[in-house]
Amino acid sequence: MRLQSLPLVAGFAVLALIVGTRAVLVESQRASRAxxxxxxxxxxxxSGLLSLAQEAQSGQRGYLLTGEKSYLEPYRKAVEAIPGQLARVDSATAPDDQIAQQIGHIKDALSxxxxxxxxxIALYERGDAAKALQLVRSGQGKAAMDEMRASMDTIRRIGAAAVAARDERTDRVEAWLRIGSLAALLAIFLLAAYTIRQSRRRFHEVVVAQQELMRKNIELGNxxxxxxxAESQIRQMQKMEAVGQLTGGIAHDFNNMLAVILSAMNLAQRKLKRGEHDIEKLVEAATDAASRAANLTSRLLAFSRLQPLAPQVVDINGLLTGMSDLLRRTLGEGIRIETVLAGGLWKTHADPSQIENAILNLAVNSRDAMDNEGKLTIETVNSHLDDGYASTHAEVTPGQYVMIAVTDTGAGMSPETIARAFEPFFTTKPVNKGTGLGLSQVFGFVKQSGGHVKIYSEPGEGTTIKIYLPRFFGAEEPAAPVGRDKSAAKVTETILVVEDDPRVRASTTGVMRELGYIVIHAGSGPEALQKLAATPGIALLFTDIVMPVMNGRKLAEEALARQPELKVVFTTGFTRNAVVHNGMLDHDVHFLAKPFTIEQLAAKLRDVLDTK
Incomplete structure (x- = not known):
């Protein structure tokens, strides 16, 4: 592998050399411009200094010629400005002997x-104009000005020579860089050709190795x-996603499921065309893959805190007691399970199915961390998170909570792993041993329920994950009476199905007719209102929420205004505001999430239709 990567390293080194040299050239050019x-x-x-000297001289000449004091104003201003201009020239003078010598000449001539x-001027003011004019005609002032101009010309030549030398040096560097770049590109092309040749050989070796690996995989297949x-159901409960970071994980999982569905349906079609009817396994495989996709969508909504929750007043102790058999079957005989249930435990208001999923996810993670052998402790206790704790933990509201702690004796986690544990698709398990969605789903559900989750762990010392759910203070809701078995009841009701997607509408109406209902369907809200008015005896409105022109919520409100005894069931794959607010279903709203099975649909319809 080191030999194989050597051409790539060499190519990158050449590119780095070109880029570095280019950077040096750019810096050199920037320095030259500066x-x-x-x-x-x-x-x-x-030039400003020379201009001031000329202005002073012009003012002196005007005064001597006219005798007007006003001509001395430019002279006085120039004399006052010359010291400051000299100071600026001195501060800008480079430490160069030639330039310093010329500046000295300029100062002497200026003085x-x-x-x-x-x-x-003094002679003229004393009345000795003749002598003043004689001094002017002597040419001493002109000689000083000429000397200043000559020194300035010398300084300009020195500066121009320095700039030319820098430009020449930059041009030489650029020429050598151009030659070096061409040589480097040629070397890169040669390295690329060599790498391609080596890759082809390696690819052949990989194909041979893959064939051998497939043979071994078949041997281990059973x-x-x-x-x-045994683990498929647990993996599906762990699947979730976060927008932005999760595109790759979603695409991977959905493509696998779609591959199963497509291959199963294609095989089923071929078998049916040949007159074969043994397609039950293929249908089961497609159905299972579709169910996995639906579960993945649910986990994604859980992580993003957008899944529609149906909270109830929950006794956590009773819920854990009911889960004991499920946990033992799932974790296996190698895991010893101990529950420590607090007396007088407060109630909480949350979705009980999601609590069960969260505990099951944590238990399965603990089993994997203990390598199927160890002790799992599930503890409940009344807890209070104070202001000090809340100030150091984001999104924590101080108050009373019901705490569920899941502790294992496994390998534990490092601080780096703890920091990323709740990230979607992050996992420390081997390939095909986890999706990295379990803790993310727990995190999303707990946060959506207004709670808090915290990990305590050290490498080699096991892990404790604590879930805090807010204490419920209201009056406990009466438990719903257990209904009679309606599986054998004859259905006679008429249902109005409203769905803008014709394929979904056709499948939904087909399923309802299979269940024995009389079905009328519409593709929009206005059409549904027309059919509701034209068809007497409609018992239930089954409507999608997200539709153009009129959404399902507005349709239901209009329909109930016309027919108050009408029952309504909403359905959708995702909704944010219509019937779900703050992550909770609106009160007295009947909702069935897409996709749904025929059994789920049948149970929901009977529950709603039989409600008084």
Missing amino acids: AARETIEYQEQL RQQADLAET EIQTREN
Whole structure:
């Protein structure tokens, strides 16, 4: 493997060298531009100094010619500004002997020029105009100005030479880089060709190895199939997703399920065309895959805290007692289960089926962490989370909670694993031993129920996961009476099915007719209202929620206004606001989530129709 990766490493090294050299060149060019700007600014400072000297001289000449004091104003301003301009020139002067020497010449010439100007003005003001003019005609001021101009020209030539030298050096580097880049690209192409050749050889080896692996997998198939059947239900309860981070995991799982469904249906079609009717296993496989997809969608909604919960007042102790047989069958004989149930445990208001799923997920994770041998302790206790605890834990509201603790004697978790434990599709289990959705589903359900979940663990010391569900303070709701068995009851009611998707509408009406109901169907809310008005004796409205023009909630409100005794069942694959608010179903709302089985549909219809 090291030899195989060597061409890639070499290629990346060449690319890194090119990029690094390019970066150096860019920095060199940036430095050259900065130096050029500094040279221009410095020369502008010198030009400003020369302009001030010329203004002073112009003011002196005007005063000597006219005798007007107003001509001395430019002179005075220039004399006042010259020291500051000299200071700026000094601060910008580079530590260069040649430039420093020329600046010294400029200062000397400027000093002589200013002294000459001041002397002529003083003579003129004393009344000795002839002598002042004689001093002007002597050419001392002009000579000083010429000397300043000559020094400034020298400085400009020095700056231009420095800029030219930098540009020449940059051009040389760029030329060598261009040559090096072409050579590097050629080397990369050669490395690519070598890598492709090696990959083909490796691919052939991989094919041979895969064939051998398939043979061994067939030998182990019976044992693997047995274990997968025992764990399939648990894996499906762990599946969930978070928007953004979960695209790859969702696509992987859904593609596997769709592959089972498509292959099973294709085989069933072929068998039916040949007149064969032994397709029950194929149908079962497709149905099982579809159920897995539905469970995955449920877990995804649980993690995103968008699943429609049906909370009830729950006695956690009673719920755990009822789960004892299920836990023993699921965990196996190697796991010793101990329950420590607190006396006087408070009630909580949550979805009992989701509580069972959460406990089952935690128990299965514990079994895997203990490698099918160890002790699992499930404990309940009344708990209070105070303000101090809430201030250090996001989304925790101080108050009273019912706490469920699941403790195992397994391998434990490191702090890094604990930090990522609730991430969807994160798992430390081997491949095909878990989806990484169990703890995510627990986390989403608990948060949606207003609770809190916390992990306590150390490597080699086992793990404790505590679930906190808010205490219920209201009056306990009376338990619903156990209904009679309606499986044999003859159905005579008329049902109005409203669904905008024609395929879903056809399948739903077909199932209801199979159950014995009289079915009328409509593809939109307005059409459903027309059929409701035209057809007497409709007992139940079965409507999708998400529909164009008029959604299911508005349709139900309009239908109940016209026919108050009408029963309504809502259905949808996902809804946020129509009949679900804050993650809970609205009061007195009958809801059946898509997709549903014929048994679920039959039970829901009878429950609603038989409700007084």
